[in-house]
Amino acid sequence: MTMRSTLAFIIGCIFLGVGAPVAAQPLTSFVNPFIGTDGTGHTFPGPAWPFGMVQPGPDNADRGWEYTSGYQYRAPRILGFSQTRASGTGIPELGDVLLQPGLEPREDMASTYDKTTESARPGYYAVELADNGVRVELTTGERVARHRYTFARPGRVWVLVDLQHGLNFMDRQPVLSSEARVTENGVEGVSRRRNWTTRTVAFVVEFDRPVAEARRLAPRAGDLADRYLLGFDVGDDRTLEARAALSTTDVAGARRNLESGQDHSFNQTAAEADAAWEAMLSRIRIExxxxxxxxxxxxxxxxxxxxxxxxxxxxxxxxxxxxxxxxxxxxxxxxxxxxxxxxxxxxxxxxxxxxxxxxxxxxxxxxxxxxxxxxxxxxxxxxxxxxxxxxxxxxxxxxxxxxxxxxxxxxxxxxxxxxxxxxxxxxxxxxxxxxxxxxxxxxxxxxxxxxxxxxxxxxxxxxxxxxxxxxxxxxxxxxxxxxxxxxxxxxxxxxxxxxxxxxxxxxxxxxxxxxxxxxxxxxxxxxxxxxxxxxxxxxxxxxxxxxxxxxxxxxxxxxxxxxxxxxxxxxxxxxxxxxxxxxxxxxxxxxxxxxxxxxxxxxxxxxxxxxxxxxxxxxxxxxxxxxxxxxxxxxxxxxxxxxxxxxxxxxxxxxxxxxxxxxxxxxxxxxxxxxxxxxxxxxxxxxxxxxxxxxxxxxxxxxxxxxxxxxxxxxxxxxxxxxxxxx
Incomplete structure (x- = not known):
């Protein structure tokens, strides 16, 4: 049985009740990803795949001991949503390729949010950005992070793609070199970063609509990596979706990772992530x-x-x-x-x-x-x-x-x-x-x-x-x-x-x-x-x-x-x-x-x-x-x-x-x-x-x-x- 058919079988078992009592409550319903996000736990609420490559989620800050996972529960603003992080560590690292959607193009796209709009479960996270007029949903496969944005109106909308952003430990320039280019429907490139360790991050981000307008932002002091404002025209459904894949090797590797999940819709990916977690959690059943x-x-x-x-x-x-x-x-x-x-x-x-x-x-x-x-x-x-x-x-x-x-x-x-x-x-x-x-x-x-x-x-x-x-x-x-x-x-x-x-x-x-x-x-x-x-x-x-x-x-x-x-x-x-x-x-x-x-x-x-x-x-x-x-x-x-x-x-x-x-x-x-x-x-x-x-x-x-x-x-x-x- 292939991995895809196995996952489909698991999903069917969960949603159709095959092989389990119909009334059994899914174990994923007992998971609260917000536990440990306040104080010194340093966990994060974004979606993850068991032992997966990417962990998209909200970032409230890009440096500071409190923000080693990028997130603190009581922080009032969200800078954007990066694709990688380490859960619960004592030093900040990762936080690669930050995306932040909004109705208007601003160099600073950070936004306040209402905690009552924030929700999370295994493989899924959602929040409404009050200042940006957009609802953000995240999910992930084993190697591909997925974003879905629902805007308050149709028409031209914007996404900040910040390739400089990262969870920074040292107060120094973290990007040693960077190459990026805007493609027909996204952005791709590779950067060399120095923080807790020195590493290579290759990335491919693709949206489900073509880029209508691209603005390269003036660099912040000392920046070596690019930041872009990408404009997209959304219709009456007011939605825009993005897929992001990364690699330690090169852009070709990131693209192959992206293609490994290309047939999956956002909802299907979220269901598969839930099924993968249900299968793992069910390995220990407690009374x-x-x-x-x-x-x-x-x-x-x-x-x-x-x-x-x-x-x-x-x-x-x-x-x-x-x-x-x-x-x-x-x-x-x-x-x-x-x-x-x-x-x-x-x-x-x-x-x-x-x-x-x-x-x-x-x-x-x-x-x-x-x-x-x-x-x-x-x-x-x-x-x-x-x-x-x-x-x-x-x-x-x-x-x-x-x-x-x-x-x-x-x-x-x-x-x-x-x-x-x-x-x-x-x-x-x-x-x-x-x-x-x-x-x-x-x-x-x-x-x-x-x-x-x-x-x-x-x-x-x-x-x-x-x-x-x-x-x-x-x-x-x-x-x-x-x-x-x-x-x-x-x-x-x-x-x-x-x-x-x-x-x-x-x-x-x-x-x-x-x-x-x-x-x-x-x-x-x-x-x-x-x-x-x-x-x-x-x-x-x-x-x-x-x-x-x-x-x-x-x-x-x-x-x-x-x-x-x-x-x-x-x-x-x-x-x-x-x-x-x-x-x-x-x-x-x-x-x-x-x-x-x-x-x-x-x-x-x-x-x-x-x-x-x-x-x-x-x-x-x-x-x-x-x-x-x-x-x-x-x-x-x-x-x-x-x-x-x-x-x-x-x-x-x-x-x-x-x-x-x-x-x-x-x-x-x-x-x-x-x-x-x-x-x-x-x-x-x-x-x-x-x-x-x-x-x-x-x-x-x-x-x-x-x-x-x-x-x-x-x-x-x-x-x-x-x-x-x-x-």
């Missing part, structure tokens, strides 16, 4: 009140927007070295790996297993082009953002779970190169010389970088051992223990040391540090929050270092219940706090689950429930902290199921307590697996292997307990201005 379903399916939706397709319809893509390559399958970018290796990629092995091998091959192709595995990629380019080598646990986890659609020798070679060759944030020669990273020999974050080196070492050791490469496995299994050198025996906390072995003085274990706001030994966190990083790969070792099982549990209690939350919003991630647990930042995400390793798992279960119920809400400010390309959302999905990949390279899940009565996971090659919440006592192990979960087909877990008495005193800080991280 819960509608209020819980709205939060859950909105989170699952956000978790499946990225990674984003980067290959053209013919398989070409431009790598981080600037060279165009031919892939033998789909390749993906927008890989926020420091965030997503923790929960997002393990979630894909359950709900999108058919894509996991392609995700890994995307990492390996990147390594071929760049000489090392990626850290944080977007539009095919490397940003070099964050620390550690987070691609390694993604590969190791996939192999541990039985995925075999990539070359293990090629993967092992890329992992070894990445984990041994010095890099500006991976100074292995210094690590091996001293047994840790001394704070006087590296440029900051020495403690965090030492601890996170163990994540990659553990992943490499596990992967090599699975391949029978024992010598390599032993080497990196031994090196992963470098974290122990930084546990201060007096405080039992990770503390900086210099090259002479002297401890950092003075030492404030509650003071967060980050590269821009307050440089120091930790990455957007403090000593207490980084204490738990070794548990991602050596939980038993950390338990022993803290004094054994009883002391481990007592230290967890102190972390959650005995320490005050950080006051103010001076540091990234110090939001949504329970004691020193900061749910707005990823180093804390696994910590509540560590109670499963103590004799009081119910305490962790109660904390997970409270985090889920307090910090995920069905409202625009319902995601507290950057969603980080879906990691925050993936955490919530796992919490709902009652399991979590606390050791991401192991192929195992820590078991907790589901937040719903029942959940059924069913995806290609997975399940159905039914997870039930049991009110009667049920004995379960502390963790379970992925293959055992799949083989069991049914898993009974205890219903989560109420929150620990007096335990949860949450602090929610929403900054009005913060600086993003820069490497």
């Amino acid at each position: 819960a009140p509608d209020s819980r379903k709205r939060v859950f399916y909105s989170a699952l939706y956000r978790a499946l927007i990225h990674p984003s397709l980067i290959t053209d319809a013919d398989g070409r893509w431009r790598g981080p070295d600037g060279e165009i390559r031919q892939a033998d399958g789909p390749r993906y970018s927008t890989l926020s790996l420091w965030d997503t290796f923790r929960a997002s990629h393990p979630l894909f092995t359950l709900v999108a297993p058919e894509r996991v091998d392609d995700f890994v091959n995307s990492l390996l192709d990147h390594a071929d082009a760049a000489g090392r595995l990626p850290m944080w990629t977007i539009w095919g380019g490397e940003t070099g953002t964050m620390i550690g080598e987070p691609a390694l646990p993604v590969i190791a986890d996939a192999w541990a779970k039985g995925f075999r659609g990539f070359d293990p020798d090629r993967a092992l070679d890329a992992m070894i190169r990445t984990q041994t060759e010095d890099h500006h944030l991976s100074e292995w020669s210094i690590l091996e010389r001293y047994g840790y990273l001394p704070f006087d020999r590296v440029e900051g974050e020495a403690v965090s970088r030492t601890l996170e080196a163990g994540i990659g070492d553990d992943a490499l050791a596990r992967f090599a051992r699975a391949l029978g490469r024992e010598e390599i496995a032993d080497r990196f299994a031994a090196r992963r223990r470098t974290w122990r050198a930084l546990i201060d025996p007096e405080t039992r906390l990770p503390r900086g040391r210099d090259s002479e072995g002297r401890w950092r003085t003075p030492f404030d274990p509650l003071k967060p540090t980050s590269p821009l706001n307050n440089p120091g030994d930790y990455t957007e966190a403090n000593a207490w929050q980084y204490l738990w990083t070794p548990a991602l790969f050596d939980a038993e070792g950390l338990r022993d270092a803290l004094g054994g099982p009883a002391a481990f549990a007592e230290t967890l209690d102190t972390f959650f219940f005995g320490l005050p939350p950080t006051e103010g919003a001076a540091f990234l991630g110090q939001e949504a706090m329970i004691g020193q647990y900061a749910h707005g930042n990823e180093p804390s995400h696994h910590v509540a689950w560590l109670y499963a390793l103590t004799d009081r798992p119910a305490t962790g279960q109660a904390l997970v429930r409270r985090i889920a119920e307090s910090f995920y809400l069905d409202q625009p400010d319902g995601v507290i902290g950057n969603d980080d390309a879906g990691q925050m959302s993936a955490w919530y999905v796992f919490a709902t199921l009652g399991l979590y990949p606390a050791v991401p390279s192991s192929g195992r899940y820590v078991l907790g307590a589901p937040l719903v009565e029942q959940a059924v996971i069913a995806a290609p090659g997975v399940g159905p697996v039914t997870i039930r919440c049991e009110t009667t006592p049920v004995a379960v192990p502390s963790d379970i292997a992925h293959e055992d979960l799949i083989a069991r087909r049914a898993l009974a877990l205890p219903c989560s307990a109420p929150a620990h008495e007096g335990a949860v005193t949450s602090s929610w800080h929403r900054p009005s201005q913060q600086s993003p991280r820069v490497q």
Whole structure:
């Protein structure tokens, strides 16, 4: 069955009720794309295709930490509608090829809008621009964004095509070069842009009416890219439609992408996008009140927007070295790996297993082009953002779970190169010389970088051992223990040391540090929050270092219940706090689950429930902290199921307590697996292997307990201005 006929079949099943109860409510109806668009969630309400190439949507601004996705819920004006964006990130990027319609030609086409006219659902967005006299509707296919404008009157109308616009991080000229031309019914061209990464953006925009008039606008100060006002004559239906396709390669690639969806009308594309999302969301069905379903399916939706397709319809893509390559399958970018290796990629092995091998091959192709595995990629380019080598646990986890659609020798070679060759944030020669990273020999974050080196070492050791490469496995299994050198025996906390072995003085274990706001030994966190990083790969070792099982549990209690939350919003991630647990930042995400390793798992279960119920809400400010390309959302999905990949390279899940009565996971090659919440006592192990979960087909877990008495005193800080991280 072809993709088109498959989609038609899905649409028929949904609208005709084939194979499902007629009264079943579509799961897409529970998705609220506005969740996370107010405050620090940094999500966007525009349409997307699951893991698709384009994400058209409204832009309120073109720069500023608050506008990393281009949109803030309470912003009063819309500049226009660009075709690409990253959801929930901490740095602005993309926002390519902005279109803005209106009745009159103005150089500034920004418009106010009435919030009551704004609506969104998976694959569709609409709003009325009050100043411009036009209703805008957006939808998208896998590679083609579609716009439909309905004007207040017939006759000559205008569309601003702004090729200079982009979501700008640096206060500098983002366009390095640009070539564009107006065609009979649109505009096409290619530009080279520099912002978070340097990238090539080729584009083709076609309207369903010929261009009646074209005006090239005078450049803004420093502009290198063109801006046009295109005039169109609309009839009594007052409508104008546009299709936009982009490419990392060239205009020919963008045109082939455009042609891949040319037979589809706007309404058909919107229906197909809805059907594609319905098919993906239905891979987890939960029994819960509608209020819980709205939060859950909105989170699952956000978790499946990225990674984003980067290959053209013919398989070409431009790598981080600037060279165009031919892939033998789909390749993906927008890989926020420091965030997503923790929960997002393990979630894909359950709900999108058919894509996991392609995700890994995307990492390996990147390594071929760049000489090392990626850290944080977007539009095919490397940003070099964050620390550690987070691609390694993604590969190791996939192999541990039985995925075999990539070359293990090629993967092992890329992992070894990445984990041994010095890099500006991976100074292995210094690590091996001293047994840790001394704070006087590296440029900051020495403690965090030492601890996170163990994540990659553990992943490499596990992967090599699975391949029978024992010598390599032993080497990196031994090196992963470098974290122990930084546990201060007096405080039992990770503390900086210099090259002479002297401890950092003075030492404030509650003071967060980050590269821009307050440089120091930790990455957007403090000593207490980084204490738990070794548990991602050596939980038993950390338990022993803290004094054994009883002391481990007592230290967890102190972390959650005995320490005050950080006051103010001076540091990234110090939001949504329970004691020193900061749910707005990823180093804390696994910590509540560590109670499963103590004799009081119910305490962790109660904390997970409270985090889920307090910090995920069905409202625009319902995601507290950057969603980080879906990691925050993936955490919530796992919490709902009652399991979590606390050791991401192991192929195992820590078991907790589901937040719903029942959940059924069913995806290609997975399940159905039914997870039930049991009110009667049920004995379960502390963790379970992925293959055992799949083989069991049914898993009974205890219903989560109420929150620990007096335990949860949450602090929610929403900054009005913060600086993003820069490497």
